[in-house]
Structure formats: structure tokens, C-alpha cells
Amino acid sequence: MATAVLESGERETYLNREYGIKSWLLTVDHKRIALLYLMGITFFFFIGGFFALLIRLELLTPAGDLVQADTYNKLFTMHGQVMVFFFLIPAVPAVLGNFLIPIMIGAKDLAFPRINLLSWYLYIIGGMLMVYTILAGGVDTGWTFYTPLSTEFLKTNVTTAALAVFVSGFSSILTGLNFIVTIHRMRAPGMTWNRLPLFVWAHYATSIIQVLGTPVVAIAIVLVALERLFHLGIFNPTLGGDPLLFQHLFWFYSHPAVYIMILPGMGIVSEIVCCFSRKRVFGYKAMALALLGIAVVGFLVWAHHMFVAGISLYAALIFSFLSYFVAVPSAIKVFNWTSTMYKGSITYQTPMLYAFGFVGLFTIGGLTGLFLACLGVDVHVTDTYFVVAHFHYIMVGGMVMAYLGGMHFWWPKISGRLYPEGWGRLAALLVFVGFNLTFFPQFILGYMGMPRRYWDYSHSPEFQILNVLSTAGATILAVGYLLPMIYFLWSMRYGKPAPDNPWNAAGLEWTIPSPPTTFNFEEQPVVTWEAYNYDELDQRREEVPVAH
Amino acid sequence: MHTSPPATVEGEAHENPALLHHFATEEQQKNAASLGMWIFLITEIMFFGGMFCAYLVYRYSYFGDFAAASSSLDLKLGTINTIVLIGSSLTVAMAVRCAQVGKQKAIAVYLLLTIILGVAFLGIKAIEYKQKFDEHHVPGLANFHLEGHVPRHADVPVNQNHAQIYFSLYFAMTGMHALHMIIGIALLGFMIIRARAGAYTTGHVTYVENFGLYWHFVDIIWIYLFPLLYLISRH
Numbered sequence: 001m002a003t004a005v006l007e008s009g010e011r012e013t014y015l016n017r018e019y020g021i022k023s024w025l026l027t028v029d030h031k032r033i034a035l036l037y038l039m040g041i042t043f044f045f046f047i048g049g050f051f052a053l054l055i056r057l058e059l060l061t062p063a064g065d066l067v068q069a070d071t072y073n074k075l076f077t078m079h080g081q082v083m084v085f086f087f088l089i090p091a092v093p094a095v096l097g098n099f100l101i102p103i104m105i106g107a108k109d110l111a112f113p114r115i116n117l118l119s120w121y122l123y124i125i126g127g128m129l130m131v132y133t134i135l136a137g138g139v140d141t142g143w144t145f146y147t148p149l150s151t152e153f154l155k156t157n158v159t160t161a162a163l164a165v166f167v168s169g170f171s172s173i174l175t176g177l178n179f180i181v182t183i184h185r186m187r188a189p190g191m192t193w194n195r196l197p198l199f200v201w202a203h204y205a206t207s208i209i210q211v212l213g214t215p216v217v218a219i220a221i222v223l224v225a226l227e228r229l230f231h232l233g234i235f236n237p238t239l240g241g242d243p244l245l246f247q248h249l250f251w252f253y254s255h256p257a258v259y260i261m262i263l264p265g266m267g268i269v270s271e272i273v274c275c276f277s278r279k280r281v282f283g284y285k286a287m288a289l290a291l292l293g294i295a296v297v298g299f300l301v302w303a304h305h306m307f308v309a310g311i312s313l314y315a316a317l318i319f320s321f322l323s324y325f326v327a328v329p330s331a332i333k334v335f336n337w338t339s340t341m342y343k344g345s346i347t348y349q350t351p352m353l354y355a356f357g358f359v360g361l362f363t364i365g366g367l368t369g370l371f372l373a374c375l376g377v378d379v380h381v382t383d384t385y386f387v388v389a390h391f392h393y394i395m396v397g398g399m400v401m402a403y404l405g406g407m408h409f410w411w412p413k414i415s416g417r418l419y420p421e422g423w424g425r426l427a428a429l430l431v432f433v434g435f436n437l438t439f440f441p442q443f444i445l446g447y448m449g450m451p452r453r454y455w456d457y458s459h460s461p462e463f464q465i466l467n468v469l470s471t472a473g474a475t476i477l478a479v480g481y482l483l484p485m486i487y488f489l490w491s492m493r494y495g496k497p498a499p500d501n502p503w504n505a506a507g508l509e510w511t512i513p514s515p516p517t518t519f520n521f522e523e524q525p526v527v528t529w530e531a532y533n534y535d536e537l538d539q540r541r542e543e544v545p546v547a548h
Numbered sequence: 549m550h551t552s553p554p555a556t557v558e559g560e561a562h563e564n565p566a567l568l569h570h571f572a573t574e575e576q577q578k579n580a581a582s583l584g585m586w587i588f589l590i591t592e593i594m595f596f597g598g599m600f601c602a603y604l605v606y607r608y609s610y611f612g613d614f615a616a617a618s619s620s621l622d623l624k625l626g627t628i629n630t631i632v633l634i635g636s637s638l639t640v641a642m643a644v645r646c647a648q649v650g651k652q653k654a655i656a657v658y659l660l661l662t663i664i665l666g667v668a669f670l671g672i673k674a675i676e677y678k679q680k681f682d683e684h685h686v687p688g689l690a691n692f693h694l695e696g697h698v699p700r701h702a703d704v705p706v707n708q709n710h711a712q713i714y715f716s717l718y719f720a721m722t723g724m725h726a727l728h729m730i731i732g733i734a735l736l737g738f739m740i741i742r743a744r745a746g747a748y749t750t751g752h753v754t755y756v757e758n759f760g761l762y763w764h765f766v767d768i769i770w771i772y773l774f775p776l777l778y779l780i781s782r783h
Contacts, residue, residue: 109570111580177587185580186570215591219598223720231688232716234602239709245605249598524572 013416013515028113029518034099035414036120040127041095042485044086047134051079053478056438056471062464064456072455073140074156078133080143085165086127088395089257092264093175093210094123096406097203099414101179103509103516104197106188106525111181119174126168133157133164142453144254145220147235147246151227162225169218172260176210179203188508190527194288197507197531198281201288202267205295209256209263212299217253220246247309251302259298261395262362263291265402266333269355272409273337275505276352277344280532282336290336293329301326304373308382316375323373330366334359349503350424354405357432358398365393368443383453386446389439397435404431404484411488412502416515417495423487430480437473441466504541506532566752578754585758589765592728596769599721603776606713611780612698613710618780620685620694621718622676626778629672630770636665637767644760647743647753655756656743659736662763666733673726680715687712687719699781718777725773728766735759 006012014031017023024032055075058066067075098116102109110116133139139161141150150158183196183204196204224246226232233239235246274281281287303311303319311319337359346352368390371377381387411419445466450457457463501510508525509516529536571577607614643658684691694711698704739759742748748756 107570111570112584113568113570115584173591177584177591180587181580181584184583185576211587211591212594215595216598219595219724222724223599223602226720230719232720233687233709233712234716234720236713239712240610240707241713242605245602249601519569 011513012517013513014518015416015515017518026117028109028117030098030102030110030113030116031414031516031518033116033120034095037090037094037098037123040120040124041087041091044082044127044130045091045481047131048079048082048087049478049481051075051082053474055079056474058455059457059467060471062456062458062461064458067455069455070140073142073453074138076453077140077142078138081139081161081165082130082134083395084143084257085168086123086130088261088399089172090123090168090175091261091403092268092399092406093179093203093206093260094119094171096268096403096410097179097199097206097264098175100410100509101182101200101203102186103512103520104200104507105183105186105191106508106521106527107182107186108519108521110178111186112178115174116178119171119178122171122174123168126164126166126171129160129164129167133160136160144250145224145246146250147224147227147243148237150224151235159225159228162221162228166218166221166225169214169221172210173214173218176207176214179207180211183207188525188527192527194285195527195529195531196288197267198270198284198287198291199264199267201291202263202265202270205291206260206263208292208295209260209298213253213256213260216249217257220249220253244306244309244311247306248303251305252299255302255305256295256298258391258394259294261399262402263294265358265362265399265406266291268402268406268409269337269358271505271507272351272355272405273340273359274532274534275409275503276347276349276355277341278534278538279340279344280530280534282339282342283332284531286332287336290329290332293332294326297322297326297329301373304378307375307378320373320375324370327366327370327373334363334366348425350419350421350428351405351409351503353425353428353432354401354408357428357435358401358405361393361397361401361435365390365397368393381446383451384446385442385450385452388452389442389446392439392442397439401431401435404428407484407488409503410509411491412498413509413514413516415488415492415495416498417491418498418502419484419491419495420487423483427480427483427487430476430483434473434476434478434480438470438477439473441469441473445470504537506534506537581754581758582761585761589761592765596721596724599717599724600772600776603717603721606710606717607776607780610707610710610713612701612704613707614714615699615781616696616706617685617694617711617714617718618778619699619782620683620696621778622679623778623782625672625676626774629669630774632665632669632672633767633770636662636669637764639665640760640763644753644756647748647756652743652746652748655748656740659740659743663733663736663740666729666736670726670729670733673722677719680719685711685715687715699783721773721777725766725769728769732759732763732766735762 006016010016014029024036027033027036054067055072058064058072058075064072098110136157139154139156139158141154141156141158141161145158145162183200187196223232223234227235233241235241235243237243270281270287301319301323303315304323307316307320368386372381372387372390408419408424411417445463446452448463450460450463457467498514500512500514502514503510508527511525512520567574567577571580639658639661643655643662646654646658680686684693686692692708692712694706694708696706698706736759739756
């Protein structure tokens, strides 16, 4: 089928088909919506990062000298809320998932394109409420909104922050709903469940969590807002209400939310590892089931956030056991990525460097999670920097690494341009070094007993050296994050035009032009091959040399 | 590579104006929409589930006070409202049926009846809320007071704090339910306009069907709320 050619002589793509602000703000094209999300997410990533840098600057010296204690409380609260709700949770699904899932399964769009646009608007409305909260003086509940602190005592902008999280939660629910229906109903002929790329499986598992978990935190946060506005007394201990009930409702979502962040990252890493090892993924079915396993078991571990909050010993024992149990599917994933690399023809392009980083750092983050699942050790390290280091290894070392790896891997497809490989590798290296320098000292700090959320540690100045290391690392990390943003923007104008399949990778997204046309496929694709058929691909390339 | 004649897929898509461009067949479109609706209802169950969970925890802890507070509700109005709401489920079901068999005018009539019943429900609910304000049964207000004693324990007065928790849950749960009704009524108004314009011809009734699912869901929530809130230890 003849590709449409524009008057300028360029090939028509989803990017140049229409111009103007309206063609973007009213678009129902999943690829354009993905780019809209990319802008929002990048904005909030740097807002959240800015707060993180201020936190690190304050901790450079033991005395609380850069900001006031109240300001510090606001900084870590807004860092957490912005990063969790406006970057980590939407980032991979709403940007890469939105862009790739329809293409990977051979569909023209998501099942509900207009709901997809609605999700973006909800995300932006929630984001604006968050920005308003910040500008109006901030909020200092901690990202967890714990009652009765949030309902009874604080005079800051808790209600608007709660509303921001509530509204963006609906964006997340609708994205998950859209993905589930799309993956069930829109697959191309021949694209059976056992042929789905693991990226799609990962988003399927993620969507289940979004759909089942998010409404629960939504109602918990609505109840907090109602307590503030109308003095209802559902969590109010002076009436006999139970603050632990809020914590249960909150963590019922917010623990699985960690898997909303990490599962899509796992999907990305599976794609990258296979491509740059030139091998089919080791244990495809185990990998797919492990994703679902993490999603299911991940729903049953939430109270490990509450071991010292006063839950019963028997409950703690069961949640401890279940928390250990979630390590099993996680370990399956790590072992299978390693086995995929074993005897593969590995090359070290930028996406693969991020994938290496992910596997290593996720393993450290996961194993230290087991320390915290262990009741005895948890009592010692609860609310210390050990916990902070642990979840940053998962969220930043895991999820952000995977996100950046995915952005590099699919950037040629998204933009139609190649990014500069040398700069890419340098940035990957900076991110890895900077990350470890920032967060590894925090494991030691936490084990030594430095509490989290403290603004002043002048009672124990021996913590300073490790805090200085951590702040130095954060500076390197900031450079590592700025670089890709700069060269991605640069490449949109000056980058070399990307071929359809620059990595010679498997998957339907690499069979269509870069960047794709609005409806993705000229003709309905019919899938006759298994996922990650790299043996076949490489054999074909040897037989018929293709000019690249 | 790109040589075949243009727009075969597009051409097929435009034969039926009801079929959106990105679906291959009408059946696929219909299946997608109803699966989406069912998943949405699951999210709604989880949403209300948080409040039901809170209700169960406190009812277990403060049973006597909950029973006393429950018996202060107007059972007659609650029962009438339950009947009104079940009636509205019937009219919605009739509207769906009419859409399926293509009775254009009847759809709008049944949808209108549903609106009337829905508004009647909200009106009665408003009267009940008014009563609670008059009787000083609104939590968080300084004048909150619930007279009486724990049922079958004439010597145990009602714990005012626990009664406030009951009424907090009462207002949160019935309020959230009423909000869903209001959204439903707004959708009904929109659908009546569309039905009068002849939008729901045979083969394109998914919208009405899915709305029916939503309305039944809101109805079912009430079917649980009514006994849990009104009928604690009534004799």
C-alpha cells in the first residue's frame, strides 16, 4: 500500500500528519498521547528531583542549617508525592506502554482512544492541583498521608494534595482498564497469549494492580479529605476510630503500587536483554507467569509496612512469610534474565547498559527487601535510611533505569531519529555510578541507626561522611539525568534518521516505519512466529544481506 | 514494499458509521466495550469495598452503639427508597430491552421513568439527611447527640463517640452512593437526547446496555447498604 507522501516530499507519519496545538490537545492517537504524557512526566521528574537535591543539600551538614525543619518536612513530602504519583506510577505505562502496546499486539490503537485522552487530562488536572499545592505553601504529611497527623493536626494544604492524588489515581485506573481491554480484545490474528512480548505481559499484570488497588487508596484519601473538610470521624482516635485502618487501606494499594512501578520496567528489560543477547528469552512461560505471580502475591504483603505500628504478632508472622514468598517470582525473573544472557552474543549499546544496571540494582533492592520482611531485623531498621536505600534501589535503581533503557531502546521508533550512542553510554555510566554513590551509603547509615525524615543529625556527626558521599552521588546522578534530556531534544533536529529496525530487534513495532504512521499498520499483520525469534532473525540476515 | 492499493482497511471501516476506525468488526467493538464496563464495575467494587471494610471493622468493635445509632434511622423512608430504586432497575432493564429490539420511542420513555425514580430516591434521601440534621445526628458538629441506650442493655448509654463513627460511615457511604446516582442521572439525560435523535438503533445498543450495568451496580450497592445501615438488630 502506497504510503502517503506530504507536499514537502516527506513520508507522512503520526508526527507530521497534522500540526498545531489543537491537533495535539484533541488527539486520540495513542502515540501522540504518549508524547503528551512524556512532557508531563519529564516536568514532574525534574520538580521531584529538585526537591531531592534540596534534601541532599540540607543533609550535607549535621546541623539543620539550610532550611527550617517545617520546610524540610515539606520537601521530603512533596518529593515523595510528586515522584510516586506523578512520575513513577504513570511513567512507563503511560509513555512507553501507551506508545507500544497497540503496536506490539498489531492493533491500530488502544480499545478506548478517547478514554486514553481523558486519562491524560485527569493526569494533568491532578498535576496542576499538585503544582497548586506546592505553590500555595506545600504539604508536610509525608507521602503516606498518615492519620491522625493528616486529618487532625496539620494546617498545610493536605486537602488539595489529597485531591491531586485522587484525580491522578483515576487517570491510572483508566489507563489500566484500557490496557486490559486492549490486550484481551485487540490482538492481531495469530498473536496468541503465548506469543505476546513480555512487555505486554508486564503491562497486563500492572494493569490488574492499577484496576484493583487504586480505587482503595482513592477512597482512603477521600475519607481523609472528608475528615478535614466535614470533621467526619472514621480514623479519628479520639472518637475510637482506628488510624491503623487507614494504614491498611493505604498500603493495600501503596505496596502493590511498587509493583506498578517495577513490573513495566521488568517488561522493558526483557525486551532489551533478548535483543542485545540475540537470544529468545530463557523460560518464556515462567517469565510471563512470574509477572502475574508478583501482581497476585504483591497484593497480600502490604502489612509489612506496619510491623512496628501495632498489628498483631500473628498477622505480622503471616505478612512476613508472604513477603518472603513474593521473592520467588522476582528471583525467577532475575535468574531468567541472567540465563538469557548466558552464551548470548552480547553487545553493549546504551539500552543494554541500563538493563545490566537494572538487573544488578533490582537484585540488591530485592534482597534488602528480605531483610525488611524479616520481623526481627525490621524492628532494628524500621524508619531508618536502610528503608530509604532499599526502596530507592527498587524505584530509582530499578524503575528509572528501566525507563531510561526503554526510552533509548525505542527512541528511534518514537522520534524517527537516532540518539548519539557515545553520549548515551556516558550518561548510562554516570547514572549507574551516581546512583550507587547516592544510595549505597544510605544502607550503611540506616544500619548504623540514622532515622529517615530527620533534618538535623548533629547528635551523631559521625554520619556526616556518608551523607557527603550521598550528596556527591546525587549531583552526579542529576547530570546523568539531564544529559539524556538534552541529547534526546538535540536528536529530534540533528540526529541521524533512524531505520525501521536499528537494533535488528524482534517484535511487530520494528516491522513498521520509524516513526510510525497514524494507524500503525498499513495492513492487518498476521503473526506466525513466537516472541523473540532472534535465531530466525539472525539466520535470515545471514542468508539475505540487507543494506542498512 | 508499499505497493498494494490504498485504504482497503479504512474503506471497510467506513461502511458502518457505528464502527470506530480502530476496530475490525462490530463484534470486537461490542466485546471491548462490555469488557471495559465490567472492569470499571470491578474498580467500583474496590472503591466501595474500602468503606465496607471500615464499616465491618467498627461494627464488630462497637456493635451496641452501631445498633442504637442504626435504629435512629427512618426505616419507613429507607424501605420506600429501596423499592423506588429496585423499580428504577426494572425501568432501565426495559430500556435496554427496547434498545435491543429497536423500539426507539419506548427507550426514551423508560429512560425518563428511570430519571424520575432516581430523582425521587434522591429527594427521599434528602429528607432523611434533613432529619439527621434536625435531630443533631451529624458527626463533627458541636451539637451532636444521640439519645438512648444500647439495645437490650437499658443500663448502657450510647457512646457518643462511637455513634459519631457510625454516622460518619452512614454519610460517607450513602453520600458516595448518592453521588453515583447523580452521575447516573446526568448520563440518563444525555442518553434521552441521543435516543430521541435515534442513536440506539439495532446493532448499536452497547451504550444503553453498559449504562444498564452501571445503574444495576449502583442499585446493588444500595441493596447492601440498606440492611447494613438500617437493619442492625431491629426487632
